[in-house]
Amino acid sequence: MTGLDDFPLWAAILVSLLLLAGSALTLLGTIGLVRFKSFYERVHAPTLGTTCGAGGILIASMLFFSVLQSRLALHELLITLFVTVTTPVTLMLLARAAIYRDRTEGKAKIPGFQNDVPPSSAMASDARPDDPG
Amino acid sequence: MSATILLWSVTLSQWMLVAAMGCAAFRVIGGPRAQDRVLGLDALYVAAMLLILTFGIRSGSTIYFEAALVIALLAFVSTAALAKFLMRGEVIE
Numbered sequence: 001m002t003g004l005d006d007f008p009l010w011a012a013i014l015v016s017l018l019l020l021a022g023s024a025l026t027l028l029g030t031i032g033l034v035r036f037k038s039f040y041e042r043v044h045a046p047t048l049g050t051t052c053g054a055g056g057i058l059i060a061s062m063l064f065f066s067v068l069q070s071r072l073a074l075h076e077l078l079i080t081l082f083v084t085v086t087t088p089v090t091l092m093l094l095a096r097a098a099i100y101r102d103r104t105e106g107k108a109k110i111p112g113f114q115n116d117v118p119p120s121s122a123m124a125s126d127a128r129p130d131d132p133g
Numbered sequence: 134m135s136a137t138i139l140l141w142s143v144t145l146s147q148w149m150l151v152a153a154m155g156c157a158a159f160r161v162i163g164g165p166r167a168q169d170r171v172l173g174l175d176a177l178y179v180a181a182m183l184l185i186l187t188f189g190i191r192s193g194s195t196i197y198f199e200a201a202l203v204i205a206l207l208a209f210v211s212t213a214a215l216a217k218f219l220m221r222g223e224v225i226e
Binding site: 004007008009011012013015016017019020022023024026027029030031033034039042043045046049050053054057058060061064065068073075076078079082083086089090091093094096097098100101 | 134135136138139141142143145146147149150152153154156157159160166167168169171172173175176179180182183186187189190193195198201202205206208209212213215216217219220
């Protein structure tokens with residue numbers, strides 16, 4: 001952080017606001033990951049970090065390097081594009097795997113599939129106390 | 134003036150990202166089932182990538198960008214492979 005004294009003030013404030021917003025949203029997403037009760041609620045929470053959090057920090061980085069080097073530095077767009085494309089794919093794969101595991105075991109309550117318990121595990125689902133949610 | 138603003142905001146943002154990594158690690162360690170652990174690992178990867186990017190802003194060099202890109206690639210590959218493993222019991226069939 002030396003040699004930044006000729007860095008313009010408006011850019012510093014903008015970069016700082018974007019950085020703080022991005023990291024705060026990422027922290028909020030992971031707090032949701034800790035505090036939500038079931039897996040199907042938890043799978044939503046980290047996407048806050050991968051969309052808004054990563055977007056804020058990547059735009060801050062683009063702005064910082066563009067102002068610092070006095071030219072357009074847009075290589076962070078690669079990460080933005082990659083994260084935007086891959087996060088829905090991986091989370092869809094993961095949610096499908098979780099639904100498959102829960103349906104074959106018949107234990108957890110899947111949203112939208114409450115009456116769809118396989119007969120082989122009816123006893124296991126009867127023994128489970130009812131979910132208040 | 135602007136160096137002070139940037140230093141403080143980058144430091145605060147790094148601590149917030151470290152706290153985010155701690156929350157994700159809590160879910161990796163204590164997650165009740167395997168899919169919770171994989172989800173926590175994905176969040177941990179994303180938070181680590183953003184932390185590397187803030188290190189790049191702090192040091193003013195673009196070297197950290199490549200590390201962040203590699204971490205993003207590894208996050209995709211590892212989460213996709215683990216989800217495939219949870220689904221099928223094997224990764225490459």
